[in-house]
Amino acid sequence: xxxxxxxxxASIAQRNLEGYVGFANLPNQVYRKSVKRGxxxxxxxxxxxxxxxxxxxxxxxxxxxYSKDYPGPSLRIKKTVQVEQSKVLVKEGGVQLTLTxxxxxxxxxxxxxxxxxxPVINYIDSKCEDFLNAESRVNRRLMPDNRVHCCLYxxxxxxxxxxxxxxxxxxxxxxxxxxxxxxxxxxxxxPEECQLFKKQIMKEIQEHKIQxxxxxxxxxxxxxxxxxKIKERMPLAVVGSNVVIEVNxxxxxxxxxxxxxxxxxxxxxxxxxVLRNMLIRTHMQDLKDVTNNVHYENYRSRKLAAVxxxxxxxxSKTKNQMTRSPLAQMxxxxxxxxxxxxxxxxxxxxxxxxxxxxxxQKLKDSEAELERRHEQMKKNLEAQYKELEEKKRHHEExxxxxxxxxxxxxxxxxxxxxxxxxxxxxxxxx
Amino acid sequence: IHTTPxxxxxxxxxxxxxxxxxxxxxxMPDQLVNKSVNHGFCFNIxxxxxxxxxxxxxxxxxxxTKFEGEPTQHNQPxxxxxxxxxxxxxxxxxxxxxxxxxxxxxxxxxxxDSYKSIVEFIDTQFEAYLQEELKIKRTLHxxxDTRIHACLYxxxxxxxxxxxxxLVTMKKLDxxxxxxxxxxxxxxxxxxxxxxxxxxxxSELVSNGxxxxxxxxxxxxVAEINSTxxxxxxxxxxxxxxxxxxxxxxxxxxxxxxxxxxxxxENHCDFVKLREMLIRVNMEDLREQTHTxxxxxxxxxxxxxxxxxxxxxxxxxxSLQETYEAKRNEFMGDLQxxxxxxxxxFVQRVKEKEAELKEAEKELHEKFDRLKKLHQDEKxxxxxxxxxxxDELNGFKQKKTAAELLQSQAQQAxxxxxxxxxxxxxx
Numbered sequence: 001x002x003x004x005x006x007x008x009x010a011s012i013a014q015r016n017l018e019g020y021v022g023f024a025n026l027p028n029q030v031y032r033k034s035v036k037r038g039x040x041x042x043x044x045x046x047x048x049x050x051x052x053x054x055x056x057x058x059x060x061x062x063x064x065x066y067s068k069d070y071p072g073p074s075l076r077i078k079k080t081v082q083v084e085q086s087k088v089l090v091k092e093g094g095v096q097l098t099l100t101x102x103x104x105x106x107x108x109x110x111x112x113x114x115x116x117x118x119p120v121i122n123y124i125d126s127k128c129e130d131f132l133n134a135e136s137r138v139n140r141r142l143m144p145d146n147r148v149h150c151c152l153y154x155x156x157x158x159x160x161x162x163x164x165x166x167x168x169x170x171x172x173x174x175x176x177x178x179x180x181x182x183x184x185x186x187x188x189x190x191p192e193e194c195q196l197f198k199k200q201i202m203k204e205i206q207e208h209k210i211q212x213x214x215x216x217x218x219x220x221x222x223x224x225x226x227x228x229k230i231k232e233r234m235p236l237a238v239v240g241s242n243v244v245i246e247v248n249x250x251x252x253x254x255x256x257x258x259x260x261x262x263x264x265x266x267x268x269x270x271x272x273x274v275l276r277n278m279l280i281r282t283h284m285q286d287l288k289d290v291t292n293n294v295h296y297e298n299y300r301s302r303k304l305a306a307v308x309x310x311x312x313x314x315x316s317k318t319k320n321q322m323t324r325s326p327l328a329q330m331x332x333x334x335x336x337x338x339x340x341x342x343x344x345x346x347x348x349x350x351x352x353x354x355x356x357x358x359x360x361q362k363l364k365d366s367e368a369e370l371e372r373r374h375e376q377m378k379k380n381l382e383a384q385y386k387e388l389e390e391k392k393r394h395h396e397e398x399x400x401x402x403x404x405x406x407x408x409x410x411x412x413x414x415x416x417x418x419x420x421x422x423x424x425x426x427x428x429x430x
Numbered sequence: 431i432h433t434t435p436x437x438x439x440x441x442x443x444x445x446x447x448x449x450x451x452x453x454x455x456x457x458m459p460d461q462l463v464n465k466s467v468n469h470g471f472c473f474n475i476x477x478x479x480x481x482x483x484x485x486x487x488x489x490x491x492x493x494x495t496k497f498e499g500e501p502t503q504h505n506q507p508x509x510x511x512x513x514x515x516x517x518x519x520x521x522x523x524x525x526x527x528x529x530x531x532x533x534x535x536x537x538x539x540x541x542x543d544s545y546k547s548i549v550e551f552i553d554t555q556f557e558a559y560l561q562e563e564l565k566i567k568r569t570l571h572x573x574x575d576t577r578i579h580a581c582l583y584x585x586x587x588x589x590x591x592x593x594x595x596x597l598v599t600m601k602k603l604d605x606x607x608x609x610x611x612x613x614x615x616x617x618x619x620x621x622x623x624x625x626x627x628x629x630x631x632x633s634e635l636v637s638n639g640x641x642x643x644x645x646x647x648x649x650x651x652v653a654e655i656n657s658t659x660x661x662x663x664x665x666x667x668x669x670x671x672x673x674x675x676x677x678x679x680x681x682x683x684x685x686x687x688x689x690x691x692x693x694x695x696e697n698h699c700d701f702v703k704l705r706e707m708l709i710r711v712n713m714e715d716l717r718e719q720t721h722t723x724x725x726x727x728x729x730x731x732x733x734x735x736x737x738x739x740x741x742x743x744x745x746x747x748x749s750l751q752e753t754y755e756a757k758r759n760e761f762m763g764d765l766q767x768x769x770x771x772x773x774x775x776f777v778q779r780v781k782e783k784e785a786e787l788k789e790a791e792k793e794l795h796e797k798f799d800r801l802k803k804l805h806q807d808e809k810x811x812x813x814x815x816x817x818x819x820x821d822e823l824n825g826f827k828q829k830k831t832a833a834e835l836l837q838s839q840a841q842q843a844x845x846x847x848x849x850x851x852x853x854x855x856x857x
Contacts (some may be wrong), residue, residue, distance in 0.1 A: 011516045012526065019494040022710035024520040026471050027463045029714035034459045036649055041455075062450040087444035093456030098444050138733045140726060242450075281454035285461035293571045304566045330761050337765045341772060348776050352783070359787050363794065370798045377805050384812055392819050398827055406833060412838070 040145050041284060042127075044177070046120060046169065047099065047154025048108040051184035055061045056240035059253065059264055060276055061090065064242070065101060074213050076380060080115045081106040085122040108165055117169045124148050124176050127331075128299040149211070150279065151177045154184040155235065161200045170210045176295055178213040178287050179281075181205070186237030186270045187255060187262040194237050201235055216276070216286055230278060236271035239264055240305040305329075316337055441700050444574050472526040472575050473713060474555075476607065478548060478599065479584025480536035481506075486668035488582075491682060491693060492705055493518065496671065497529055506534025509547045517827040528576065529632040536580050536595055545599040546706035552578050552606045556784035562731075577725060579716045580643070580708060581607040582615040585664060589623045602641045606724055607642035608716050610708065611635070614700055616693045617684060624666055631664055645707055659679075659707050668693055 046051040057065050065088060085102045102123065107116055126145045134143040151173060155166055170179055181201065183189070189197060205212060215227050243266050246255050254263040264272050279287075322413075476487040481502050489497055498514050513530040535544055555577045562573050583594060583600060600609055611631065615620070619627060630724070635642060642663065645656035672695050674683040682693040693701050708716075737757065 012517050013498075015493075015495040015497070015516045015518055017518060017520055019493045021492070021494050021518070021520055022705055023471070023473070023518070023525050023713060024523045024711055025710045026523055026525070027467055030466050031459045031463050032649060033714055033718070034462050039455070039458045043812065060453070063447045065447065089444040089446045090449055090453070091446070092449060092454070095458055097455050097458065097540055100444075117655065138738050140729075163535065198436050245732070258826070271601040276454065281457050282461065284455065285465055289571075291464065297568065300739060301566045303567075327727070330758065334761070334765070337768075341769060344769075345772060355780075356783055356787075363787065363791055367794055370794070370842055374798065374805070381808055381812060388812065388816055388819060395823055401829060402765055402826075409837065413809050 035095060038098065040098045040100075041288070042100040042102060042146060042148050042150075043279075044104070044120075044124075044151040045154065046104045046107055046151060047184060048156060049105065051154040051156060052240050053152075053154055053184075053284050055242065056184075056238055057409075058181075058242050059240040059272065060279065061089070061099065062242075063090065081110075081119045083119050091285070100146065113165055116165075117172050120169075120171060121176065124173070128296055129294065129303075132300055132303060133167065145288075145292075146351065147291055147296060148177050150287045151179050153179055153181045155181055155201065157183055157188045158195050159189055161197075162204045166314070167204065167208050167210070169376045170205070171208060174211045178290055178295070180213050180275075181235040183235055183237035183276065183417075186241065187239045189237065198233070198235060198237070213290070215283065215289070230274055231272055233274060236275045237411065238272045238275055239270040240272070251375075432504045467523060470526060473529075473717065474528040474530065474576060474578050474580075476511075476530040476548075476552070476581045477579045477584065478532045478535060478581060478603075479614060480586060481534065483584040483586060484669050485531055485582075485614075486561055487671060488584075488612075488614070488667060490671045491669040491701070492709070493527065502533050504534075504537045506537055508538065509533070509535050509544050511551045526574070530578065541595050544595060545602045547600055548599070549606065552603070553728065556606075556725055557732075559725065560729055560732060577720055578607050579713075579720045581609050582708075583609055583611045584609055587613055587615050587627075589619050589627050592634050597634065597638050598642065600635070600642070601638060603643040607725060608719055608724070609640075609645050610704075611664035612700075612704065613664050613666040615668065617668045617686075619666070625632055628662075628664060628666070637714045638856060643716070643719070645712055652711055655711065657708075659703055660698060661744065662703055665707075667701050668699040669701070698795075735838040 024083075043057075045057060047053055054065070083102060085100050087098065087100045090099055092099050104120055107113075107120070108275070110116065129147065131147055134140065143219065153166070154168060155162065159238065166181075170181065173179055183194070183197065183201075186194060215231065239255065239262055241253050241255050243253065244251050245256050245261050246252075247254070247261050247263065251266060252261070252263045254261045254269075263269050267273055337383060397426050475489070477489065479485050486497065486501070495516075495518065496514065510533045512533055513528055513532055515526060516529045518525045518527055532548060535548075536597045536758050538544065559573070559575065559577055562568055581603060583596070583603075585596060600611070602608055613624070613627065613631075616624065641644075645652075645660050647660075649652040668684060668691055670682050670684045672682070672684070673680040674685050674690055674692075675681075676683065676690065676692065681695075684691045684693075692698050696702050736762075773778060
């Protein structure tokens with residue numbers, strides 16, 4: 001289901017007007033400005049050649065988009081799939097419309113049609129890319145909107161079902177552009193065959209989960225009945241012609257057969273009118289809005305996610321990043337980095353402090369050790385000193401004692417010799 | 431309303447082709463209008479003016495309803511902005527109206543910073559929108575646009591000229607918001623005074639280069655009325671929510687002893703003109719100008735400030751991807767550089783500290799070497815002393831021994847002498 005964005009509802013106070021204010025005129029102001037601005041629309045047609053694409057375009061817009069001077073792509077033989085655009089300016093009722101028709105000649109015409117959708121995808125993406133770049137510029141000018149607003153896919157009226165190419169193409173493009181499948185050249189199917197064919201196609205579309213363009217629900221009862229009627233007729237079976245034929249006095253556009261005239265604008269003959277009314281008269285703006293709000297936004301978010309999330313490996317982180325602008329993203333990364341650096345800083349500080357403490361402690365320890373040893377040696381020396389002093393003192397004592405003793409002996413000797421002398425003198429010697 | 435970038439049908443490269451009948455795309459404007467009506471509209475007005483100039487009353491009168499608010503006192507310390515959002519409906523049109531009031535404007539003694547909070551407020555709304563616009567997953571379609579679409583500047587009815595606060599403020603705001611100057615409480619001014627006042631104001635605005643909002647004259651449908659109205663600026667207004675009976679109708683008016691000022695009487699004041707221009711004719715243009723001119727200017731300045739450019743030096747246009755990638759690489763490189771710087775600083779510190787500690791260690795060893803040497807000297811001294819004492823001891827011993835020997839010899843001699851004597855005696 002293609003999501004349609006809901007309007008935000010905030011808690012706001014209601015007030016009733018007690019008289020005329022004038023903003024009921026706003027729609028007129030918008031009308032006026034839009035007419036002045038003019039409108040743009042890009043329509044892409046895809047299908048094998050010969051399915052009447054160019055004729056249908058001419059019928060839809062009642063003009064010779066492809067004429068002798070500007071031949072349609074079908075009249076040119078192509079070997080590979082091309083994507084070509086034609087731009088025309090049409091005016092009606094004071095309203096100006098710049099219409100771009102994108103054709104894909106060569107689509108499905110080759111024997112090997114693998115990847116024949118690639119040029120189409122590339123074209124659509126390149127238009128989105130242009131718009132994205134224009135929108136992202138610093139100096140933004142008035143940007144023309146060349147994005148593809150609608151893709152009409154032509155299904156060959158085989159009456160059986162979708163071809164593999166049809167399924168493949170629609171599967172690849174349904175999330176890039178509004179796809180509206182059409183049964184081409186519907187005048188080759190009887191109403192019953194057509195009904196069966198439509199049922200089969202819708203069944204296959206649902207089976208393969210292809211999201212074709214859905215009409216938005218409108219509150220208006222009348223319109224919603226109409227919408228439901230249209231939905232029942234999907235896919236629309238169309239017939240195109242710009243040849244005017246007279247039928248019962250009326251001038252109608254149609255295809256003349258021996259058995260009658262298939263009228264383009266007859267609702268019982270084909271769904272052309274439904275297509276025209278829906279595509280141009282009622283839902284042109286919605287097709288543009290869905291392109292802008294859904295398909296383009298998908299492209300943009302995918303593109304930006306690839307740039308800023310580096311492929312987004314961590315999905316939980318990516319989800320968070322998606323809701324932020326890339327600039328806010330960088331802010332966030334910067335903040336994270338600052339925190340990381342702070343943490344790193346404190347860690348480093350811690351390690352540093354610890355190491356310094358260790359070293360200091362070691363130094364202190366060795367200092368204490370050396371101190372201790374020195375103290376010990378000092379003590380040792382002091383003890384030795386003391387011992388020496390003691391010895392010296394002892395010796396001094398002994399010496400003085402002995403000297404004293406010697407003195408006494410000397411004195412004795414002296415006395416003795418004195419006495420002898422005396423005796424000698426006395427002649428005591430016999 | 432759709433806030434998609436304004437895209438214009440350029441019609442360039444397109445050839446005009448005639449239509450052979452009615453195709454039906456002339457319903458496009460109606461389709462667009464229907465979608466807009468279904469979505470609802472939003473409009474944001476900022477009222478700037480001194481306290482007591484009747485801002486709230488004028489809002490009530492303009493929108494024919496009673497909005498929030500008590501009348502403010504004059505004692506606010508700074509200028510604050512109060513915003514209230516209301517949902518209004520007129521016929522089938524829903525309008526989300528936000529009225530922002532400046533509270534305390536002009537009440538301070540020093541009014542130099544008065545305009546700052548206003549500019550900040552306007553910028554904040556732009557910033558919010560810019561952030562939304564830059565998100566990867568964004569919902570612009572349902573974004574409640576809070577950007578200010580119109581700024582009603584209330585001029586005090588002095589009758590002389592603009593105050594310098596008015597000029598300064600308007601000059602700061604004119605590149606950020608559509609300014610519509612109005613003369614408030616204009617029932618205090620007589621008609622002749624009013625004409626002079628208007629001329630004075632206009633000339634002062636012009637001479638000071640203040641760009642006020644001009645009603646657009648490019649669309650033929652409204653060009654005439656708009657250009658006429660441009661000549662009546664600034665609008666002299668009177669606001670009142672009270673009704674007075676005039677004739678057999680109840681009209682909004684202010685009753686004085688000398689008469690009744692009828693708000694919606696164009697001879698009495700320009701209220702009707704203001705309502706016409708602001709709401710009925712140009713509301714959409716005000717919104718458009720805000721988005722395509724003021725917001726774009728803000729965005730451009732903001733992005734340039736951040737270093738985004740549209741072209742590289744070779745004048746080749748940058749793609750968005752390249753720009754973001756370049757920005758991001760620059761940014762990551764910056765972060766890495768910072769990281770590296772911090773690491774280097776740490777390595778440096780470690781080196782320094784290591785050297786310091788080594789130095790301390792060296793000193794310690796030196797100290798102990800010195801002590802060791804001292805100790806060695808002491809030891810040597812001790813050894814010397816020991817030696818001398820030993821020598822002395824030895825000497826003493828020898829002396830003693832010699833003396834004792836002498837003594838013993840003497841004794842022996844004495845003995846022998848005595849013996850000799852004895853021998854001689856015996857003879």
